[in-house]
Amino acid sequence: MTTSADPAIDPAQIRGPRKLGPLTPLVGEWEGDAGVDLSYHNDDDETSHTSYFERAVFRPIPIQENGRQKLWGLNYSMTAWRHGEEAMDPFHDEIGFLLWDKADGQVIRNVVFGRGIAILAGGDAGPESRELHFDAKPGEPSYGILQNRYLMNRAEIRDFTSTFTIVDDDTFSYTSDLRLRLAATGAEMHHTDRNTLHRVKRYHPGTAAG
Template sequence: MSTTGSSHIQGPQKLGPLTPLVGEWEGNVGVDLSYHNLTDETSETGYFEKASFKPIPIQENGKQTLWGLNYSMTAWRHGEEAMDPFHDEIGFLLWDRENSQVIRNVVFGRGIAVLAGSTAGPRDTTLHFNATPGDPCYGVLQNKYLKERAEIKEFISSFTINEDGTFSYTSDLLLRLVALGAEMRHTDVNTLHRVKRFHPSEEIN
């Protein structure tokens, strides 16, 4: 179920609930909870993150019309901001107004591709992007190495526009880890603030 909250944005919203995300964002309070192979332990890692959400042309599939954003999210461990990021993802967020669906089409640099989504209303402030391997609509693909050693069993994620104008997300992967002989959850959370707005008169590359 999606969560509906009050919104200060009025007037037409072709992007539906994706409208408040347009712009560039930064957040320095990220926390990654995951299993670390080198130390053979599960621990938390703090991180800094940049995100960008830019409108794309209208997409049409026959009688289906999609409005959306292309986006990227890149994260650096605290203290490693001048080094290579430890996480990078690119993709699209799509709004299917007619069918009340939000869709997240994302690929991760680790060799993972996800098409996730759920039901949402045009003014919802919390959006859910969920996927399960093998699902014909909202599913998960991963490279052979990961499938054999750290298989994704479930992908659960949500984006929330907060009352103060910040943007928060949670990401939860249920993994079957061969190294542990058990399943565990890999979670990421962060809150970002907008550092740049995009205006229709601007050229967006």
């Protein structure tokens, strides 16, 4: 008979209930110093790259119930500073929720950007998925995009796609792509971001998460 103390059992291969499904590996605090942003800079009237440092925090929330729908999830924040400006105001800040709908096999990203943009994006995923895809389009009744009037007139968002990739137990990376129509140039462009982050703090029962 095999017991829990059996040395032949590798604890790393034992999975708990994983109520957070594919979001489970993200719980904790993360930092990444290899961020790259490609965007249009109004002051210089050019599209160029910016490198950045980023901090992300993912905390579990209570189960959410919409009638028979049950959602498990995380609230999160992601904040980025341009290299050389780490002691100054961040150039990017977002807060939101990542949600797991086990019954429908969906991951949902409900995010608000400090620039006056709100996006509800989603995609198909399984409980052990290592790549999480989030897509949204303006006008879609489920996964859509809203932005303030100024941005709508000057940098209208036409499409949003993003992917979180669980690299290993202490590393995840992401890509993000906002397809914009710029009034300044009359053309479309892809505002992209990518970074790889490493876990700097775990959350465990009985320890403070804040």
